[in-house]
Amino acid sequence: MKNLVILGAGTAGTMMANHLSKKLSKNDWQITVVDQHKTHYYQPGFLFLPFDIYTEDQVKKDGTKFVPKSVNYIQKKIELIQPEANSVKLEGGESLGYDILIVATGSTIAPDETEGMDGPMWHKNIFDFYTYEGAKGLRDKLREFEGGKLVVHITEMPIKCPVAPLEFAFLADSYFKNKGMRDKVDITYVTPLDGAFTKPRAAKALDYLLNEKNINEVTSFNIERVDYENNKIIDYADVEVEYDLLVTVPTNMGDSVIERSGLGDDLNFIPTHKGTLQSKEYENMFVIGDATNIPTSKAGSVAHFEAEILTDNILSYIKGDELEEEFDGHANCFVETGNGKALLIDFNYEHEPVEGTFPIPGIGPLRLLKESRFNHMGKLAFRWVYWNMLLKGVPIPFVPAKMNEKGKKLETVNS
Secondary structure, three states: OEEEEEEOOOHHHHHHHHHHHHHOOOOOEEEEEEOOOOEEEOHHHHHOHHHOOOOHHHHEEEHHHHOOOOOEEEOOOEEEEEHHHOEEEEHHHOEEEOOEEEEOOOEEEOHHHOEOOOOOOEOOOEEOOOOHHHHHHHHHHHHHOOOEEEEEEEOOOOOEOOOHHHHHHHHHHHHHHHOOOHHHEEEEEEOOOOOOOOOHHHHHHHHHHHHHOOOEEEOOOOEEEEEOOOOEEEEOOOOEEEOOEEEEEOOEEEOHHHHHOOOOOOOOOEOEOOOOOEEOOOOOEEEOHHHEOOOOOEOHHHHHHHHHHHHHHHHHHHHOOOOOOOOOOOEEEEEEEEOOEEEEEEEOOOOOOOOEEEEEOOOEEEEEOOOEHHHHHHHHHHHHHHHHHHOOOOOOOOOOOOEOOOOOEOOOOOO
């Protein structure tokens, strides 16, 4: 009996457990998932929690319910990955051997990386919405907010879902309009980028929306510190932005076990072949989702597309076949623009977000790079898709894992 171990039971790890449990012989392979947390969070829902669009119960479930019964689930902290010994050390001294390792340990926020960010005002008038606790605390703060300077800030890239901070600014505009107090709130969007998004074509569309909604934009802002005593963020060029309420996206980093194990870069992301998702250093180690250092968005849709291709590559690895460099960085995401509308972007390593319709070219029903209420409905409907299809490895009709050479969606669904 051989052992395949998956570290992490978040989006990517749970998907891989479901995909592989259907493909690997139960007589030959034991699949084990290790995660210290029992609760599984629907992280895209953290964006909606502060605005009372989603409730707490809608963004969390018992994660063990989504792991196949044939898979061995261990709820323990991962202390150390020891690739030279093909072993993982767990809390309590237990060692877990493996023949194949999939690292799906995700990423987390690190407010302590910025001076003053996680000081005495953290979760008082300085909030994140990338954690359940932060989003819930921000919801309570917004309910009582009477107006002033709201600053939505990104510390540095890469971050989970690069459009989420923009979405927060757009939803805040809508939220305060609906409360009849938009004229009392000055919203400023602060980014280290030179535009609203990493891809120029999408940045142009999103910059337009910021202007239309009277949201100030401060670009190329590389934060040095948070002056929590005077309610200011200050960058290395001594540019200052004042706030009454700071909603920040701290530095995103890979799990601390990656640092302890000496496997990551400066941000604890594992060097990974961007086409095969194999570790660059260890051939029997594969990396998926936010744990990789590949140059694509850290988002659930990316993990979904990766999972389909990684499943095939692991089967190829077991057979001794050459791995296919099939993953092209494909990402798509809905961008909430407020007032019950959203737009949809679809892109990969090489291609800018394309225009047209999705998932069926020429038919849709979703439109790319265009605001619509149907896109907003699609965003809200995705929560059901996430819990009932995506996590369970159920194919999502008409949604391909990659784009063709012209930057258009492939007609086939499964690799």
